Amino acid sequence: MNAIPVSSDNPKLRILGRLDRSRTPLALDWTGSSIEVQFRGSDLWAELEAPVMSPVMWVAVLADGCPVARFPVEPGIRFYPLVLxxxxxxxxxxxxxxxxxxxxDNPAATVLVHSLxxxxxxxxxxxxxxxxxFIGDSLTSGEGALAPNGNxxxxxxxxxxxxxxxxxxxRALNAERSVLSQSGWGVCWDWEHNPAHTMTEFYEQTAGVLQGPEAEARGCGKPWDFASWQPDIICIRLLTNDCGGMNQKNSFEQDRDTVVRGAADFLKIVRRNNPAAKxxxxxxxxxxxxxxxEEAVALARREGLENLFTFALPDYGPEDMGARFHPNAEYNRKVGLLLAEFLKEI
Incomplete structure (x- = not known):
């Protein structure tokens, strides 16, 4: 049985998602962060570590894009079968x-990948x-999508x-994916109108939403090297929580212009770091x-930004719900295919 360390130096490994690639073991922090290989053989195992017991970190395994396994990573270091x-x-x-x-709330929680x-x-x-x-909130984190309706x-x-x-x-577009998403967070503030929890603040860091000594040791606060992975397309799915924060304070009329200005400024930050992306x-x-x-995108266009688009997904109803009023996996499947068709055309 062959064993190899997992390192960004290995050209036969594809590392997807934002993480500090200079460090070993590699830390998968953002949802969707991945290690990918082209494997010829019968059995493949990964040596994984969860530094803490709670919250539980889950991983999935795909074979040629099809989910074949899903399991929690337990505290300590051990090998887990990927395909057998x-x-x-x-x-x-x-x-x-x-x-x-x-x-x-627990920045020590992550998945460390040691070897194969x-x-x-x-x-x-x-x-x-x-x-x-993809930049988003709970809808992009897949919150509640696997739960039964009403959970x-x-x-x-x-x-x-x-x-x-x-x-x-x-998957429909045969695309590499990088995801930055955080439940409850927004552009100007979070769902409770707390301005400390914004994707705008941490977009230019590797995984800056995680703070504290454990996160710093993994390089989460380091500036992200945008040149290392330039996306062709960037999809932003934010402002749901900004509106939720305004509802909390009953401040829609007072705050709406701030949100439009903030979203337009966020587009400028994204554009500055990704000059060729749609x-x-x-x-x-x-x-x-x-x-x-829509107003924020129009404002950013007037101020000189190009290659900006908007896309509307169909609303989700009671029959589409998973946990906590979030859409389920079947709804996500349907709208993911709609999004793929739209992205083909731009």
Whole structure:
């Protein structure tokens, strides 16, 4: 059985998502962060570590893009099977995906990837057609998508990066994916109108939503090297929580211009760091003031930004719900395919 360390120096490993690639073991913090290989052989294992017991960090395994396993990473270091008993002569793409979003209340929680063990060998990975970055909130973290309708638990088990619209769209487009999303966070403030919890503040850091000594040791606060991975398309799905914060304070008329200005300024930050990308703002639902995002995009265009688009997804209803009034995996599948078709046309 062969064993190799997991390192960004290995050209036969594809590392997806924002993480400090200079450090080992590699830390998967953002949801959707992945390690991908082209594997020819029968059995492939990954040596993983969860530094803390709670919150539980879940991962999924894909074989040629199809989910084949999902499990929690336990405290301590041990090997987990990714694929077993495969036809040894066949070659397939195997992807290990972090299913759980960053947890700022416990920044020590992560998934560390130490090594791979295999009966077989690694081959050169086929190139993907596109690179797509997603910036969002709980809807992009897949919160509640795996839960039964009406469930009210806020637990990592129900989060998913693979039952999420971003995964479905990227699979349809054969695209690499990078996700930055945080439940409850917004552009100007969070769902409780707290301005400390914004994706704007931390967009230019590796994983700056995680703070404290454990996160700093993993390089979460380091400036992100945008040159290392330039997306072709960036999809932003934010402002739902900004509107929620305004509802909390009953301050819509007072704050609406601040939100429009803040969203336009966020587009400028994204554009500055990704000069060639097409940027798509996925509008909030029709009951969450999508006009604010449309006004922000129009303002940014007037101020000189180009290659900006908006896209409206169909609203989700009671039959589409998972946990805590969030859409389920089937809704995510449907809208992911709609998004993929739109992205083909821009």
């Amino acid at each position: 008993g495969m036809e040894p002569a066949n070659s397939r793409t195997v992807t290990l995906v972090k299913e759980t979003q960053c947890m700022p 063990r295999m009966n077989g060998s690694l081959e050169e990975l086929p190139a993907r057609n596109l690179k797509i970055e 009210d638990e806020w637990i990592p088990l129900w989060f998913t990066a693979c039952g999420n619209y971003s995964f479905i769209a990227c 940027i798509v703002w996925i509008l909030p639902g029709t009951d969450v003031h999508p006009e604010l995002a």
